[in-house]
Amino acid sequence: MTLTPDLADLDLFAAVARARSFRGAAKARGLSASSLSEAVRRLEDRLGVRLLNRTTRSVTPTEAGLRLLERLTPALDEMRAALDVVNGFRDSPTGTLRLNVPGILARVILPPIIAGFLARHPGITVELMNEDRFIDVLAAGFDAGIRYGETLEQDMIAVPIGPRVQRYVLCAAPAYLAKAGYPEHPRDLLDHACLRHRFPHGALTPWEFIRGEEVVRIDASGPLVSSSIEALIAAAEAGLGLVFGFEDWLGPPMRAGRLAPVLEDWWQSFPGPFLYYQSRHLMPAPLRAFIDHVREIA
The missing domain is CATH 3.40.190.10 (Periplasmic binding protein-like II)
Known part of the structure; x- marks a missing residue:
């Protein structure tokens, strides 16, 4: 039997094998996981050997899959480079x-x-x-x-x-500060309502402040924890508490006067x-x- 696997199937197999995930490879390629699964199944049927071990939790290449991936990766890279030469014209x-x-x-x-x-x-x-x-x-x-x-x-x-330089900033609505008062030190935030940002992977990181050689990290708490910065800004503008984050996010409502800067001399800069x-x-x-x-x- 002549082995003539489709080049696109080989490319999709390599993407899944490198990502160790149909879903991850599909996300990167802008395709459905089912279309990648079908491509790999088609390739395995054509070659007559299993290339990937699949479970509900993981996808790992078999020994045959690893050997194929090792030889296939430079070949696919070279083919893309060869086709890309046309772009120079x-x-x-x-x-x-x-x-x-x-x-x-x-x-x-x-x-x-x-x-x-x-x-x-x-x-x-x-x-x-x-x-x-x-x-x-x-x-x-x-x-x-x-x-x-x-x-x-x-x-x-x-x-x-x-x-090249950005900052983490702290701010709150003028109405909240008029009611609760201005913190004078980062540790004062433990007695304030703080609106926390949770990253998509689940992390809830401390608020970090720096002044000279002093570094203070605060595990603040408050009425709202959200992965949506828009929700946090809206809550802060409504006077529900202090919000901490990128100046790129919080700068516009501060410049508009909807939020007021807090503890400016403690704001941290980073590359x-x-x-x-x-x-x-x-x-x-x-x-x-x-x-x-x-x-x-x-």
């Missing part, structure tokens, strides 16, 4: 750029950067996936990721993107985000164009 490259970014960047910082990039390169489609957890973006099928202060592997390159990607000689044209755009507007 166009006035503007075409293709898809897949980026994995935290929610704050996708909402506040990235939109004007992406808008300018797409205006310059109408032949490129950008697929943006919000992800607040740190993941292996390459294994999940993304071209690059954007994160804050992450430790990068040796073969990763980081390029500054967006503002801005980085675009990071794998070092490689043959880079996909959409990613190369995006890196050039980011560097130009820095």
Whole structure:
């Protein structure tokens, strides 16, 4: 029997095997998990060997699957690079750029950067996936990721993107402060109503404040805990308590006077985000164009 598996099925198998998840690979590719499952099943039937062990909790490559993935990955990369050479003969490259970014960047910082990039390169489609957890973006099928202060592997390159300095700020509605009073020290927050942000992966992190050499972390409590910053801002504007978060989120209602700054001399600054990607000689044209755009507007 001649083995002639479909190239698309091989590519989808590699995506699932690297992500160790049908759902994760489907999310990165913008496809349904069932379509990826069918592609892998079709490939296994064509080859006559099981490539993935599937349970309700995990997906792991078999020995045959691992061997195939090892040989397939450089071949697929080389094929994409060969096809991408054609992009060098166009006035503007075409293709898809897949980026994995935290929610704050996708909402506040990235939109004007992406808008300018797409205006310059109408032949490129950008697929943006919000992800607040740190993941292996390459294994999940993304071209690059954007994160804050992450430790990068040796073969990763980081390029500054967006503002180089950002701040965490604390604020509350003037009506709340008139009623409850202004905290004079971060520890005073233990006696105040505090509106907490819970990250999508479940973490409820302490509020951290810095002044000189003094660092204070507060596990505040209050009437609302939410993963929605919009809900927290609305509650703060309604006078329900203090809210703590990115200045990019809270700056607009403060400038409008709906919220007032609190403990400004304790606000913490931190470095801005980085675009990071794998070092490689043959880079996909959409990613190369995006890196050039980011560097130009820095």
